[in-house]
Amino acid sequence: MSLLLTPDLTTFDGVCAAAHDGRDHPEREALEQLGEALMTETLDVIVDTALEDFQTTIAEGLIGAFQSIALRLQRECDRAADEVKRLTRDFDGSEIADVELQDATRKAHAAEAAVQAVELIRDRASDTYTLVTGEIWSPWRGSVRRTASTAAQIDAREALRAKRARAQAAVEPGAQVVAFRGSPKADTQVDAGRIFDALNWALGKWPQMKLATTSLNGAERLAMQWARQKGVDHIAAKPDFDQFRTAAPFRANDDMLALEPVVVLTLANSLDAGRAGELKPFGPALNLGQKAVELGVRHVAISGRRAG
Numbered sequence: 001m002s003l004l005l006t007p008d009l010t011t012f013d014g015v016c017a018a019a020h021d022g023r024d025h026p027e028r029e030a031l032e033q034l035g036e037a038l039m040t041e042t043l044d045v046i047v048d049t050a051l052e053d054f055q056t057t058i059a060e061g062l063i064g065a066f067q068s069i070a071l072r073l074q075r076e077c078d079r080a081a082d083e084v085k086r087l088t089r090d091f092d093g094s095e096i097a098d099v100e101l102q103d104a105t106r107k108a109h110a111a112e113a114a115v116q117a118v119e120l121i122r123d124r125a126s127d128t129y130t131l132v133t134g135e136i137w138s139p140w141r142g143s144v145r146r147t148a149s150t151a152a153q154i155d156a157r158e159a160l161r162a163k164r165a166r167a168q169a170a171v172e173p174g175a176q177v178v179a180f181r182g183s184p185k186a187d188t189q190v191d192a193g194r195i196f197d198a199l200n201w202a203l204g205k206w207p208q209m210k211l212a213t214t215s216l217n218g219a220e221r222l223a224m225q226w227a228r229q230k231g232v233d234h235i236a237a238k239p240d241f242d243q244f245r246t247a248a249p250f251r252a253n254d255d256m257l258a259l260e261p262v263v264v265l266t267l268a269n270s271l272d273a274g275r276a277g278e279l280k281p282f283g284p285a286l287n288l289g290q291k292a293v294e295l296g297v298r299h300v301a302i303s304g305r306r307a308g
Helices: 012-019 028-046 050-089 095-133 156-165 189-205 219-230 241-258 283-295
Strands: 153-155 177-182 210-213 234-236 263-267 299-301
Touching: 012 095, 028 050, 028 095, 050 095, 177 189, 177 219, 177 241, 177 283, 189 219, 189 263, 210 219, 219 234, 241 283, 263 283, 283 299
Parallel strands: 153 234, 177 210, 177 263, 210 234, 263 299
Antiparallel strands: none
């Protein structure tokens, strides 16, 4: 069952072949083309109309729909895998038991093929959305696992639960988390250059790093773009405003620090000379840097000079 249990080491074609279905599965290229076409057509219809103001909500909702489908199919896949484990554990060598095990294995592989098919559509729709709008889709809840073509997006709450339980390797944050918080106003070309410099420095020091942000617009979105380009997994510690209200951004800082980052990077204000004097430093970024120092975590405030 290694093909089912280690999807990151398989190809879509391999999973489909393992399903042993008499019917053909859609080609990988066809699924990716479907995701691209769905997003392209959606954006083309919306642009220059009264719906353009709601473009982000509509487009991200479309991607999120495929994410929801993938999660639902994954639950079916998990149940099928559990059945295979049960039958394997209770296998008595009889012909009936062998047939049951083979059927259950085929069902498990078929479910995994369906999950990967939907993920291919979702990922291409997401990539197209980024290419056309410059925005990055990130799920509000839950994780997006790593596929052959994308980096993982990991929900911080799932990562923390896995860290405590040591039971969910797919979302285990690992030992090289780099936390970053930046001002939503630090979104100029100058800021992007320094953010990328700082993250490249971090990647050089910690090649297995995962990037943790709160997925805020501005500086953190730029950092997420960098992670996507570099294939670096992203841990999303999104503020829970429903539960914590105005304290949510600072509770998100606590979530990131609970991941035990190797370094905390902050950019509390734009480095663009034309804007910095007009803006107040971003409080949550200052708070994260201060808390990191208090905990003895290395803190680097991104400035106009290279990190070292």
